[in-house]
Amino acid sequence: MESDARRVARDVVADDGWLADAERRVARDPASIVRLFASAGRHCGRASLPQVEGWTADEAARARLLLALPVAAVPRRVEDLYRYGDADEKRAVLKALPLLPLDGGAVPLLHDAIRTNDTRLLAAALGPYARHLDQASWRQAVLKCVFMGVPLSAVHGLTERADAELATMIADLRDERDAAGRHLPDDALALLKQLT
Amino acid sequence: MRIFDPHIHMTSRTTDDYGRMAAAGVRAVVEPAFWLGQPRTNAGSFADYFASLVGWEPFRATQFGIRHHAAIALNPKEANDPRCREALELVPRYLAKDSVVAVGEIGYDAMTPEEDDVFAAQLAMAIEYELPALVHTPHRDKIRGVARSLEVVRNSTIDPGRVVVDHLNEVTVGAVHDSGCWMGFSVYPDTKMSPERMVEILRVHGLERMLVNSAADWGRSDPLLTRRTGEAMLAAGFTDDDVDTVLWHNPVTFFGQSGRLDLTDLRGGDPTYEGNSILRGGS
Numbered sequence: 453m454e455s456d457a458r459r460v461a462r463d464v465v466a467d468d469g470w471l472a473d474a475e476r477r478v479a480r481d482p483a484s485i486v487r488l489f490a491s492a493g494r495h496c497g498r499a500s501l502p503q504v505e506g507w508t509a510d511e512a513a514r515a516r517l518l519l520a521l522p523v524a525a526v527p528r529r530v531e532d533l534y535r536y537g538d539a540d541e542k543r544a545v546l547k548a549l550p551l552l553p554l555d556g557g558a559v560p561l562l563h564d565a566i567r568t569n570d571t572r573l574l575a576a577a578l579g580p581y582a583r584h585l586d587q588a589s590w591r592q593a594v595l596k597c598v599f600m601g602v603p604l605s606a607v608h609g610l611t612e613r614a615d616a617e618l619a620t621m622i623a624d625l626r627d628e629r630d631a632a633g634r635h636l637p638d639d640a641l642a643l644l645k646q647l648t
Numbered sequence: 649m650r651i652f653d654p655h656i657h658m659t660s661r662t663t664d665d666y667g668r669m670a671a672a673g674v675r676a677v678v679e680p681a682f683w684l685g686q687p688r689t690n691a692g693s694f695a696d697y698f699a700s701l702v703g704w705e706p707f708r709a710t711q712f713g714i715r716h717h718a719a720i721a722l723n724p725k726e727a728n729d730p731r732c733r734e735a736l737e738l739v740p741r742y743l744a745k746d747s748v749v750a751v752g753e754i755g756y757d758a759m760t761p762e763e764d765d766v767f768a769a770q771l772a773m774a775i776e777y778e779l780p781a782l783v784h785t786p787h788r789d790k791i792r793g794v795a796r797s798l799e800v801v802r803n804s805t806i807d808p809g810r811v812v813v814d815h816l817n818e819v820t821v822g823a824v825h826d827s828g829c830w831m832g833f834s835v836y837p838d839t840k841m842s843p844e845r846m847v848e849i850l851r852v853h854g855l856e857r858m859l860v861n862s863a864a865d866w867g868r869s870d871p872l873l874t875r876r877t878g879e880a881m882l883a884a885g886f887t888d889d890d891v892d893t894v895l896w897h898n899p900v901t902f903f904g905q906s907g908r909l910d911l912t913d914l915r916g917g918d919p920t921y922e923g924n925s926i927l928r929g930g931s
Contacts, residue, residue, distance in 0.1 A: 486744075491744060494746060538745045
């Protein structure tokens with residue numbers, strides 16, 4: 453998955469030269485990324501990329517702009533672009549995190565995304581970069597996916613990381629849902645079965 | 649009847665309102681940035697508000713098949729508070745966003761020198777970002793407020809065809825009609841404008857450059873008064889096409905000048921997963 457995403461960022465964005473020019477500008481002048489990042493979808497489109505599942509053209513273009521930043525500028529720009537981004541920009545930042553030269557310093561962005569009620573941001577926060585998330589936060593985020601109906605396929609490395617505590621939490625939610633005459637999504641039931 | 653509400657403050661409305669609006673035929677809205685009842689006291693408060701207009705509100709709207717766009721600006725009332733003035737520096741960042749189709753609401757509240765500065769500065773931003781502008785007119789001293797707003801537009805290099813002057817009535821519509829600007833009307837339950845008065849204005853001044861909105865917000869207001877106005881037009885003898893011109897084509901034409909209006913795939917582009925969303929209760 454991560455290598456696919458890198459390929460997206462490198463190779464598969466079709467554009468008329470706008471992106472290559474934008475990358476050169478960002479490399480030279482990191483501050484220029486602010487406006488270029490916001491307008492990337494208007495230049496590169498927003499279609500799903502058939503080459504790599506789960507990525508759209510604007511997300512890939514935005515990943516390329518982030519990859520064009522001088523390494524020293526990455527942490528600050530990532531935080532700033534997320535903070536002042538619209539929902540698509542925030543999602544693009546989250547998806548690009550595992551591709552960037554970052555340690556665990558961008559974890560606060562994951563916490564922010566997980567706090568929202570936007571299912572797209574929640575899902576994007578649980579990609580490969582979520583390995584930096586502490587286990588308690590990660591469990592709560594997975595449980596929130598179950599609660600909001602986000603497919604668990606959005607959670608990177610789910611079966612490796614799921615533990616008995618998560619199983620207890622999902623089982624409790626299942627009991628509450630059953631009492632209300634509602635049911636857990638099938639993927640959550642399957643995970644529960646696997647864990648118990 | 650398909651409806652594009654060109655001015656509504658969904659931040660102040662409930663999720664049930666989105667459901668009622670969708671059932672009434674509302675398919676697209678523009679939410680301009682304005683004040684919230686409780687005055688804000690710092691620029692960060694605006695950053696969170698603007699973020700909501702390009703984040704949470706579009707997400708909420710999409711659950712109901714409604715396309716949400718925004719207009720961004722520092723409003724004239726809070727432009728007078730020096731603690732909020734820094735918010736003006738945030739505005740350009742949000743003007744670059746995909747779903748932002750205008751600068752607004754700009755204009756006058758009490759016609760102070762601070763409002764003069766912020767109005768002119770934001771008209772200049774509209775030109776720089778190639779966006780139309782939505783001009784609020786004052787509730788008090790409106791006649792002179794409209795005249796002064798039109799003067800500011802004339803003194804700017806912005807094309808009047810890219811400006812809507814809003815909250816008009818029988819007394820103020822004529823001057824705006826003659827200026828070449830678009831004319832906005834906020835149909836309210838018992839103040840600004842009623843559906844019947846609106847129909848009469850359309851009969852006298854025609855349908856061209858006319859925008860009818862609910863301006864529904866935290867005050868006494870009703871997001872369905874656009875629909876009621878369409879019904880009043882039909883009852884008065886206007887055709888279905890006339891109603892479509894006023895409630896759909898006109899706002900599409902006006903905000904389409906941004907080049908960013910996105911009305912594609914209105915029913916199919918649901919960003920939720922398998923319909924699971926705040927429709928079902930959220931977290």
